Amino acid sequence: MAFIADCKQQANQIVFPVFYDVDPSHVRHHNGRYKNAFSLHRSNFKEDPSKVHRWERAMEDLANSAGWDVSNRPEFKVIDNLVQAIIKEFDHDFSGYPHNLIGIQSRIQKLESILRLNSADEDVRVIGIWGMSGIGKTTQTTILYDKISHKFDGSCFIRNVNEIYKRKNDGGRTIHKFFSKRLRKKILQHVILLKYQEK
Missing domain, CATH: 3.40.50.10140 (Toll/interleukin-1 receptor homology (TIR) domain)
Known part of the structure; x- marks a missing residue:
């Protein structure tokens, strides 16, 4: 106690x-x-x-x-x-996707192995998933997020980032506000702003 x-x-x-x-x-x-x-x-x-x-x-x-x-x-x-x-x-909305969808578990396990979540090092891992529409990219990442987000001090899942950028022509400030609100900290502020400026 x-x-x-x-x-x-x-x-x-x-x-x-x-x-x-x-x-x-x-x-x-x-x-x-x-x-x-x-x-x-x-x-x-x-x-x-x-x-x-x-x-x-x-x-x-x-x-x-x-x-x-x-x-x-x-x-x-x-x-x-x-x-x-x-x-x-x-402030976490669970996806509602069943985790036993056919063929999804092997993909989730592959993503987890790439992330090396059980590794002792504190390196940052970034994974890019690309492919044609409708092949399950969002489903995979959403299920993975639901599964592992509790292991981190702060986490957020942003859907349709591309649409947000198209809709809001503000250099990514909308996403920056979203991160700040979700994580309740400004840890990522400099990293995010630098990334925006590079683009």
Whole structure:
């Protein structure tokens, strides 16, 4: 719990607490079984009381966050609400393509091997996919995006880039705004602007 709280505070990561079979107020105020557990921890960690204090603070912080209390509610409703909140928070529209389309898995695996996602190096990989209309380029990339986007700190999928460029004669500023909004950062600003200027 302390590690999760650290990720929330220091790395600004999003946390969705789910209180399953526990009263959130017991977690927040260390009542009930939590009171006994922390008393036991204090006696076990007399040499390092700061550790227990850190755990207590983490529990309080997470219990004070907006979360889902599963008690007295059907679990499937809580799960549905949680999924919708996650989709809304990350602004990700899932493609809806079935991942078992005939012939698609081997192509997705080939793309994954080219991307070398499990490699320890931090090199940037760029893949260009071209071909005539209707052969499944967008389908492949959309399914791949749905499959791997969660592995990155920021991600976005832009469809019909060519049409955006044709419609908006603004040197790519529309796409730059899109990146900034989706990634919530300006990490790519210089790279994108340099690319626009080269063209």
